[in-house]
Each structure stands twice: as structure tokens, then as C-alpha cells.
Amino acid sequence: YPQAFIYDLDGVITDTAEFHFFAWKKLADGLGVSIDRQFNEQLKGISRMDSLEQILKLNSSLVRFTKEEKVNLANQKNVYYLELIESINSTNILPGIECLLKKNKELNIKVALGSASKNAVQVLNQLGLTKYFDFIVDASKVKKGKPNPETFTTAADHLGIPYSSCIGIEDAAAGIEAINEANMFSVGVGTIEHLSHADYLVGDTSKLVFEEIVKRYKEKTV
Numbered sequence: 001y002p003q004a005f006i007y008d009l010d011g012v013i014t015d016t017a018e019f020h021f022f023a024w025k026k027l028a029d030g031l032g033v034s035i036d037r038q039f040n041e042q043l044k045g046i047s048r049m050d051s052l053e054q055i056l057k058l059n060s061s062l063v064r065f066t067k068e069e070k071v072n073l074a075n076q077k078n079v080y081y082l083e084l085i086e087s088i089n090s091t092n093i094l095p096g097i098e099c100l101l102k103k104n105k106e107l108n109i110k111v112a113l114g115s116a117s118k119n120a121v122q123v124l125n126q127l128g129l130t131k132y133f134d135f136i137v138d139a140s141k142v143k144k145g146k147p148n149p150e151t152f153t154t155a156a157d158h159l160g161i162p163y164s165s166c167i168g169i170e171d172a173a174a175g176i177e178a179i180n181e182a183n184m185f186s187v188g189v190g191t192i193e194h195l196s197h198a199d200y201l202v203g204d205t206s207k208l209v210f211e212e213i214v215k216r217y218k219e220k221t222v
């Protein structure tokens with residue numbers, strides 16, 4: 001058996017990836033640039049400031065912003081985001097997730113969060129899922145965000161589990177890259193177009209079935 005499952009938050013545990021997109025879209029609209037879902041794929045898993053930089057790069061007239069103005073823009077995005085997540089609760093947990101978490105606990109498999117979000121603790125609390133987690137890695141705990149493996153290795157190191165015994169679950173290309181770089185088994189939630197490097201890919205979270213994940217993990221490990 002694998003000894004730890006490390007979950008991404010936004011887009012895996014709950015559909016806040018949508019809310020991040022809406023919030024960025026609102027900010028971008030205000031700056032006179034439009035972003036679509038295709039562009040948004042590259043923002044997934046990336047820190048707030050790095051995401052802003054990606055958006056500002058879309059239009060040469062936006063490079064004029066000072067550091068302070070950029071901080072204000074990033075804060076404004078977060079205000080939009082916080083409005084959107086204000087009312088989320090346990091009904092916003094994506095299908096299959098709580099079942100998988102329960103299965104992990106039943107079998108004494110460690111559970112960690114590996115998120116780039118500064119809002120991760122709040123979101124997990126609102127969903128009522130904090131009790132399942134042995135350790136939470138959020139933006140405050142890492143220096144190098146995804147695709148750097150630090151998010152995932154920090155979780156495994158804290159839990160005292162070898163990387164090769166960890167399974168990481170991600171909806172972002174940057175996240176899958178981070179898991180693979182950490183020498184962990186990567187499970188992607190999404191499409192082959194964006195997540196072709198995942199060791200095992202499912203279309204949506206309802207297909208995250210413990211036995212199947214472990215079967216694929218064992219096939220790769222032996």
C-alpha cells in the first residue's frame with residue numbers, strides 16, 4: 001500500500017478553481033484584457049502573484065505597474081475571490097472526495113494537503129474536512145511553488161514518509177509536474193490535453209476510486 005495521499009485543494013477537493021477563474025476574469029476585465037478558460041489552465045496551481053504576472057504579460061500596456069500597484073491588484077483579486085467562497089460549505093465537496101478520505105483514514109494512510117493557496121485553511125474549514133488532514137501545506141509553508149516539488153516534499157517530510165510511497169492528486173499541469181519531480185505517483189483530474197504527464201488520469205473526481213488508484217500505483221511501483 002501507499003503510505004500517504006497528498007491532495008491539491010482547488011479543483012480537486014472542491015470546485016474553487018472556478019472561483020479563482022471568475023475572480024481573475026473580473027480583475028482582468030477591469031484592466032481591459034480578457035482571459036478565457038484555455039488561458040486559465042496555466043494559472044492553475046500557481047501563486048497569486050505569479051498568476052497576476054501572467055495576466056499582465058498579456059498586454060504590453062500593463063507592464064507599467066509598480067510593485068505596490070501589483071500588490072493592490074492581487075489583493076483586489078482576493079477580495080473578489082473571498083466574496084465567491086463566502087458561502088461554500090460541505091455541499092461543495094466534489095464527488096468521491098470524502099469517500100476517498102474516509103478510506104485513507106480507515107487504512108491508516110496519512111493524509112496531507114498540498115495547496116498553493118493562502119486561503120487553503122479557511123476553505124478546508126468551511127468544507128468541514130479539516131479533521132481528515134494530518135498535515136496542511138499551504139502558500140505560507142513553501143518558498144518555491146508548483147511546479148517545484150517543494151509543496152509535496154514538505155508534506156511527505158513532515159509525515160516522515162518516503163516520496164515513493166506517496167500519491168499526489170492534482171488538477172493542474174504545474175501540480176502534476178511537481179508530484180512527478182518529487183518522485184511520487186501522480187493522479188491527474190482533468191483532460192489528457194493538459195495533464196498528459198500524470199501517471200494515472202481520471203476525467204473527474206467521481207472516478208477517484210481508492211482500489212483503482214492503488215492498483216495503478218502498484219503496477220508502476222513493481
Ligand code: G6P
Nearest residue numbers: 020044045046048116117118119
Ligand atoms: C491554487 C489555485 C490557484 C491560485 C493559488 C493561490 O494553487 O490553483 O489558482 O492562484 O492557489 O491562491 P490564493 O488563494 O492564495 O490566491
Ligand code: MG
Nearest residue numbers: 008010011171
Ligand atoms: Mg488545483
